[in-house]
Amino acid sequence: MRNIILGLIAVFVLSNCKGDTSNDKASIVEYNEYLEYTINELLIENYSVFIESLVELKDSSIAFENGGHSLEELKQKYLNSYKNWQKLCLYEGGSGSRFGPSLDNYMQKYANTYPCNVEKIEEAILSDDYELDVKYTIQGFPAIDYLLFNGTSSEVENDFSVENKRHLFLQAIIDKMIVQVSENATSWENTKKDFIANSQSGTNGSFSKILNGITEYYEQQIRKAKLAYPLGVFTQGTVYPADIETLYSENSIEMLSIAHKGFVDFYLGKNKDGVSSDKSLKGLLIKTEVKAFDSDDLLADVFEEKLNICQEKIDNIQGDYFTLMENKDSSLEEVYAAFQDIIILLKLEVFTALDDELSYSDSDGD
Amino acid sequence: MDFENIYKIIEESLNLSFGYILNPNKRVYLGYIFTSLLLALYVYKTNKVHKTFFKYIYNKQVWFSKSAFIDYSFVVFNGFVKVIFIGPYLILGLYGAYYLTDYLTVTFGEFNSELPKVYWLVFYTLSVVVVQDFFSFLVHYLMHKIPFMWEFHKTHHSATSLNIVTQYRLHPVELIINNSKSLMVFALVSGLFVYLSGGSLDKISVIGVNVLHLVFLVFGSNLRHSQVPLKYNNKVELLFISPFQHQIHHSDNPEHFDKNMGSKLAIWDWMFGTLLRSGNRGKLTYGLGEEQKKYNSFVGNLIQPFLWLVLKIFKK
Numbered sequence: 056m057r058n059i060i061l062g063l064i065a066v067f068v069l070s071n072c073k074g075d076t077s078n079d080k081a082s083i084v085e086y087n088e089y090l091e092y093t094i095n096e097l098l099i100e101n102y103s104v105f106i107e108s109l110v111e112l113k114d115s116s117i118a119f120e121n122g123g124h125s126l127e128e129l130k131q132k133y134l135n136s137y138k139n140w141q142k143l144c145l146y147e148g149g150s151g152s153r154f155g156p157s158l159d160n161y162m163q164k165y166a167n168t169y170p171c172n173v174e175k176i177e178e179a180i181l182s183d184d185y186e187l188d189v190k191y192t193i194q195g196f197p198a199i200d201y202l203l204f205n206g207t208s209s210e211v212e213n214d215f216s217v218e219n220k221r222h223l224f225l226q227a228i229i230d231k232m233i234v235q236v237s238e239n240a241t242s243w244e245n246t247k248k249d250f251i252a253n254s255q256s257g258t259n260g261s262f263s264k265i266l267n268g269i270t271e272y273y274e275q276q277i278r279k280a281k282l283a284y285p286l287g288v289f290t291q292g293t294v295y296p297a298d299i300e301t302l303y304s305e306n307s308i309e310m311l312s313i314a315h316k317g318f319v320d321f322y323l324g325k326n327k328d329g330v331s332s333d334k335s336l337k338g339l340l341i342k343t344e345v346k347a348f349d350s351d352d353l354l355a356d357v358f359e360e361k362l363n364i365c366q367e368k369i370d371n372i373q374g375d376y377f378t379l380m381e382n383k384d385s386s387l388e389e390v391y392a393a394f395q396d397i398i399i400l401l402k403l404e405v406f407t408a409l410d411d412e413l414s415y416s417d418s419d420g421d
Numbered sequence: 422m423d424f425e426n427i428y429k430i431i432e433e434s435l436n437l438s439f440g441y442i443l444n445p446n447k448r449v450y451l452g453y454i455f456t457s458l459l460l461a462l463y464v465y466k467t468n469k470v471h472k473t474f475f476k477y478i479y480n481k482q483v484w485f486s487k488s489a490f491i492d493y494s495f496v497v498f499n500g501f502v503k504v505i506f507i508g509p510y511l512i513l514g515l516y517g518a519y520y521l522t523d524y525l526t527v528t529f530g531e532f533n534s535e536l537p538k539v540y541w542l543v544f545y546t547l548s549v550v551v552v553q554d555f556f557s558f559l560v561h562y563l564m565h566k567i568p569f570m571w572e573f574h575k576t577h578h579s580a581t582s583l584n585i586v587t588q589y590r591l592h593p594v595e596l597i598i599n600n601s602k603s604l605m606v607f608a609l610v611s612g613l614f615v616y617l618s619g620g621s622l623d624k625i626s627v628i629g630v631n632v633l634h635l636v637f638l639v640f641g642s643n644l645r646h647s648q649v650p651l652k653y654n655n656k657v658e659l660l661f662i663s664p665f666q667h668q669i670h671h672s673d674n675p676e677h678f679d680k681n682m683g684s685k686l687a688i689w690d691w692m693f694g695t696l697l698r699s700g701n702r703g704k705l706t707y708g709l710g711e712e713q714k715k716y717n718s719f720v721g722n723l724i725q726p727f728l729w730l731v732l733k734i735f736k737k
């Protein structure tokens with residue numbers, strides 16, 4: 056027996072001499088390439104697209120006041136920039152796990168706090184100081200949604216023509232978004248070098264911050280805010296259909312679809328030309344060679360498949376989102392179930408596959 | 422299964438068991454061995470031992486005994502058991518925790534806690550240690566009280582000399598039971614706390630090395646299986662199990678049977694009436710007494726419980 060054990064030790068020592076081959080996790084170089092690509096090709100790009108569309112929205116709001124743009128044109132600009140926001144906001148992380156400049160300046164508060172507070176909006180329009188630094192429920196896209204879509208087009212046009220202050224307020228809240236978002240865009244330009252350089256794999260590394268951020272974002276902003284909360288999942292079944300995104304313009308399903316698609320594109324590392332990259336979360340996951348629990352397939356592929364299934368379910372939702380919420384329509388319950396599948400894989404398997412520090416350790420005797 | 426896979430499993434298993442000394446989650450981590458040595462030095466000084474400290478620690482009869490080689494064999498063998506039968510299922514603990522949080526959220530609605538995260542962290546850390554410790558005691562207690570389980574636990578008690586590796590001398594069946602217990606407790610406590618804290622306890626705080634557990638590791642849990650009789654103050658031993666109290670647990674003196682089954686805390690033994698404090702007990706000898714000879718080989722330890730089972734079934 057002694058000889059067997061000594062033999063085993065010898066084999067082990069020798070096998071380790073030829074270098075460590077068991078390192079499945081991605082290397083520092085790969086994390087670095089990932090960060091460089093994600094920040095430069097995806098994040099910065101999304102910022103500039105969004106800012107451009109915000110400026111167009113601002114111009115349109117001025118043209119609308121001067122009679123140069125119709126309400127219809129303004130609405131289109133609004134929807135366009137809102138859609139671009141859905142693709143950008145992922146790069147802030149969730150409220151408790153923000154990364155980069157969003158740590159100090161969480162744009163979500165100024166751009167997409169919903170439901171908006173209609174009474175407070177009307178109050179603010181008549182006041183001299185809007186207090187946009189603290190009153191999050193009177194600004195951002197949800198407030199514009201109310202201003203432009205509350206009633207028929209002629210009713211809305213009439214509201215604007217009766218009270219010129221309405222134009223000023225609309226322009227002020229668009230300006231506020233431009234200010235907040237530009238601040239972060241500049242800040243990213245100044246700090247991205249350090250952020251990318253921090254490519255260690257541990258909890259303090261930039262990759263881990265992004266992974267934590269987008270996970271909470273998915274749970275909080277996509278699953279909960281856009282669907283599960285109004286559907287009553289977190290409130291013992293009491294539904295809150297009036298708390299949906301775009302209550303007035305009724306574009307909730309499209310916004311949900313775009314936001315989710317943004318997440319899928321992030322996973323695949325799709326750039327503005329729609330080309331995927333291996334410097335993506337999926338790429339890193341493939342390198343780990345980890346298989347999904349209870350499956351012979353790679354976790355990277357299983358996760359992508361679940362994302363696609365979910366996207367399909369979202370795109371299959373038919374009808375008015377408010378009414379579907381009220382009736383707890385089964386198509387929404389199905390999307391919720393698909394969200395759950397993704398979150399479970401993301402939080403339990405993707406995390407453990409990519410982070411050494413997060414593997415639960417086995418026990419022995421006492 | 423092809424050759425490459427077999428090679429991978431062998432490599433992973435050996436890496437696992439030999440990697441313990443570099444893994445801060447394990448008792449035999451170099452750092453804890455160092456702190457244990459300091460404690461041993463303290464015992465050496467206070468007990469006025471008449472040999473050099475090196476000889477005191479490096480006792481050939483302990484480290485090269487037949488019993489010790491069975492310990493070493495179990496470390497290696499259980500490395501394989503872990504890689505094949507335990508490792509792939511560890512994620513079930515996270516699954517369990519997740520489903521529990523989800524179940525509580527859907528059933529009772531979201532729990533809005535006003536408490537700052539740091540409080541939850543403290544409560545969680547305390548609870549996980551206390552609950553894990555209670556279940557460790559309970560499972561150990563049952564292993565001593567239920568004949569079928571005792572057969573498997575005998576492997577651990579058949580050690581006739583104790584060294585730090587003896588803690589890994591466990592029958593694979595006991596190893597699997599212990600891991601199932603840990604996963605279950607982890608899932609219950611983490612799931613509940615993630616729910617109560619409204620998600621403010623993140624994965625890092627839930628899985629990271631538990632500070633309290635660390636204290637036990639640093640303060641000589643290695644000496645539980647050793648020749649170093651580290652005792653605590655008589656009153657302290659009502660609350661915490663000292664290394665010597667666990668050595669009493671291994672004693673082959675019938676007066677010491679089924680005593681001190683706790684892991685960290687002594688309160689469970691106290692409550693169940695199975696606590697023995699160190700006092701003055703003279704020199705202890707270890708093992709299974711009369712039955713010992715059947716357990717003097719690695720294979721004997723491995724198959725005895727199954728032979729017992731077969732006999733039991735035939736007698737009926």
Ligand SMILES: [Zn+2]
Binds near residue numbers: 565577670
């Ligand atoms: Zn025992």
Ligand SMILES: [Zn+2]
Binds near residue numbers: 421577588646667671
């Ligand atoms: Zn023991």
